[in-house]
Amino acid sequence: MTATTTARPALATDGRTRRRTPARDFRTTRWGWAYSAPAVLIFSAFVIVPTGYTFYVSLWKWNALNPAMSVYRGLGNYQRLFDATQPTFLSSLWHSLYFSGAMVVGGTALSLALALLLQRGGALLNASRVALFLPHATPMIATSMIWVWIFNPRFGLADWMLHSLHLPTSQWLQSSTSAMPAVIVYSLWHEVGFTTVVFLGGLAVLPNELSEAARMDGCSAWQEFWHITWHQLRPVTVFVVAITAITSLQAFTQFYQLSDGGPVYATTTLSYLVYQEAFVLSDTGYGAALAVVLFAVTVFFTLVRRRTATGADSALT
Amino acid sequence: MTASSSRGVRSLIRAGRAGRLARRVLALLIGAAFVFPFYWTVVISLGRPGEFSDFPPVLLPHWDWSNWSRAWHAAPWVRLFGNTVLIASGTVLLCLATSLLAGFAFGVLRFPGRKFLTMLVLAVLMMPGTVLIIPDYVLASDLHLLNTYWIQIIPWGASVFGIFLVRQFFLAIPQEILDAAALDGASRLRVLWSIGIPMVRPALVIIAVNVFLGSWNSFLWPVIMTSSSMDSSSTVQPVEVGLSTFASAEGTDFPGLAAAVTFTTLPVMAFFLVLQRQFIRGALSAAGGVRG
Numbered sequence: 001m002t003a004t005t006t007a008r009p010a011l012a013t014d015g016r017t018r019r020r021t022p023a024r025d026f027r028t029t030r031w032g033w034a035y036s037a038p039a040v041l042i043f044s045a046f047v048i049v050p051t052g053y054t055f056y057v058s059l060w061k062w063n064a065l066n067p068a069m070s071v072y073r074g075l076g077n078y079q080r081l082f083d084a085t086q087p088t089f090l091s092s093l094w095h096s097l098y099f100s101g102a103m104v105v106g107g108t109a110l111s112l113a114l115a116l117l118l119q120r121g122g123a124l125l126n127a128s129r130v131a132l133f134l135p136h137a138t139p140m141i142a143t144s145m146i147w148v149w150i151f152n153p154r155f156g157l158a159d160w161m162l163h164s165l166h167l168p169t170s171q172w173l174q175s176s177t178s179a180m181p182a183v184i185v186y187s188l189w190h191e192v193g194f195t196t197v198v199f200l201g202g203l204a205v206l207p208n209e210l211s212e213a214a215r216m217d218g219c220s221a222w223q224e225f226w227h228i229t230w231h232q233l234r235p236v237t238v239f240v241v242a243i244t245a246i247t248s249l250q251a252f253t254q255f256y257q258l259s260d261g262g263p264v265y266a267t268t269t270l271s272y273l274v275y276q277e278a279f280v281l282s283d284t285g286y287g288a289a290l291a292v293v294l295f296a297v298t299v300f301f302t303l304v305r306r307r308t309a310t311g312a313d314s315a316l317t
Numbered sequence: 318m319t320a321s322s323s324r325g326v327r328s329l330i331r332a333g334r335a336g337r338l339a340r341r342v343l344a345l346l347i348g349a350a351f352v353f354p355f356y357w358t359v360v361i362s363l364g365r366p367g368e369f370s371d372f373p374p375v376l377l378p379h380w381d382w383s384n385w386s387r388a389w390h391a392a393p394w395v396r397l398f399g400n401t402v403l404i405a406s407g408t409v410l411l412c413l414a415t416s417l418l419a420g421f422a423f424g425v426l427r428f429p430g431r432k433f434l435t436m437l438v439l440a441v442l443m444m445p446g447t448v449l450i451i452p453d454y455v456l457a458s459d460l461h462l463l464n465t466y467w468i469q470i471i472p473w474g475a476s477v478f479g480i481f482l483v484r485q486f487f488l489a490i491p492q493e494i495l496d497a498a499a500l501d502g503a504s505r506l507r508v509l510w511s512i513g514i515p516m517v518r519p520a521l522v523i524i525a526v527n528v529f530l531g532s533w534n535s536f537l538w539p540v541i542m543t544s545s546s547m548d549s550s551s552t553v554q555p556v557e558v559g560l561s562t563f564a565s566a567e568g569t570d571f572p573g574l575a576a577a578v579t580f581t582t583l584p585v586m587a588f589f590l591v592l593q594r595q596f597i598r599g600a601l602s603a604a605g606g607v608r609g
Binding site for chain 2: 026027028029030031032033035036038039040042043045046047048049050051053054057064067114117118121124125127128129130131132133134135137138139140141142143145146147149150154155156157160163164189193194197198201246249250252253256257271274275278279284287288291292294295298299302
């Protein structure tokens with residue numbers, strides 16, 4: 001582009017415009033920023049500036065009722081992260097990573113399997129696809145209430161199913177070891193329809209030639225999937241992994257309504273702890289420090305995604 | 318995996334009527350399993366009192382509607398539904414306007430600072446809701462916006478996903494079409510209004526249905542921003558927050574709560590089922606990411 005401009009300075013500097021529009025240049029305007037201003041103002045006021053403000057608040061013992069009474073603590077709130085008070089920061093970080101890891105691995109594998117099952121289907125397979133997507137479209141707060149009953153160890157469907165299959169039953173949300181797996185089961189039910197549709201979209205645009213060639217060469221269905229389909233789906237998989245990791249790190253409603261962060265803090269994740277410290281215990285400064293750590297973890301995952309992303313989202317950047 | 322067993326997998330998946338039938342049956346069973354929790358909720362809501370705690374669980378409804386009327390009269394549901402519809406519609410309108418203008422700017426116009434503003438909007442994707450809830454609460458409190466409709470609409474009135482979806486649609490339009498209109502002397506806003514909007518309409522539909530649903534289903538934001546708006550006659554809380562309050566007040570009345578879950582979820586479910594094609598298209602174009 002620079003080469004063209006220097007070689008033929010008479011042309012418009014813009015690479016897209018081949019020739020100058022005779023009447024006037026429609027696309028080039030000094031006022032372009034004004035069109036983006038409403039969106040940029042909303043983002044600045046409620047996203048970009050507040051993110052910086054979180055850092056600021058995290059340096060204070062913040063007084064929510066009267067900010068003027070706040071006491072400067074420097075990095076004191078960050079030092080407190082490693083205190084042994086319950087629930088500890090490290091345990092909640094571990095719960096966040098446990099939940100996100102299980103959602104990424106389980107959600108990706110499950111939705112890929114479901115997409116392979118439902119691809120190129122007729123009316124019936126399309127109906128199943130809608131059924132899978134339905135939980136994702138319905139509110140988490142309402143569906144979490146349903147799953148509290150499903151996980152009830154006295155009369156719930158989950159234990160009834162295990163019981164009928166002669167498998168050992170579980171205390172689900174009422175035991176600190178099985179509570180997190182229960183929340184993961186619920187979250188997979190709620191999220192997997194979305195990622196399945198994303199995989200279906202990826203499968204629908206795959207070129208057929210390679211698979212056909214592989215079949216001609218006598219590849220088994222498994223070999224064909226492993227060496228060809230899975231490989232071609234890589235950009236979609238990267239996108240699904242990234243979006244699942246980021247939404248799981250932010251997950252809040254299911255922990256609030258299903259398990260209330262318990263029992264014995266077993267499902268207190270970092271994002272639940274931010275809420276708990278800032279809005280229940282009114283320790284806004286400490287909550288902000290936790291939020292900054294959560295932000296750092298999210299940015300880390302986003303940057304890893306940027307570095308590894310190939311085709312799928314390069315259209316955006 | 319040995320060659321013979323994988324050939325077995327292959328024949329099961331790809332070839333033969335038996336394989337195709339097995340695939341259909343499996344898909345049907347999985348689909349049914351995903352919908353079953355909703356069905357069971359309806360069964361509980363229509364069951365006789367005390368029946369919900371039977372083991373094995375009751376799986377057929379008894380059509381006892383008393384739970385529904387008890388739950389319906391226990392909270393100002395009409396007001397709560399009205400709030401949700403108002404907040405969701407306001408957010409959709411604002412989002413459509415901001416996405417259309419910014420998508421037009423980033424996709425069509427050339428201006429100094431365009432790259433910077435594009436990167437700024439993309440950076441928003443990295444700044445997630447849980448992190449923002451503390452400073453935004455402080456901000457809303459300073460501006461006296463707590464317990465208002467405004468704080469539930471304006472902050473969500475711009476969407477990175479929406480902006481980039483509109484931008485993609487504008488990039489796909491042949492340049493000559495917009496330029497030809499400009500040659501006729503139409504202003505940029507005029508071109509955007511009478512030629513741009515019809516051409517990006519599919520994007521606008523996807524944005525509208527997804528933002529509407531996202532607003533309807535949101536919880537953390539409204540529960541924090543309207544926490545002291547409990548007075549039932551003038552509450553600005555949306556229906557999901559009302560449901561959560563109802564659940565903590567009437568937690569032991571399972572059939573009543575099941576009824577409330579059912580009648581608060583039915584509208585949003587119907588909305589999804591009518592427009593499911595748009596949602597599935599939205600999921601396919603979701604590479605733009607989802608905020609909050």
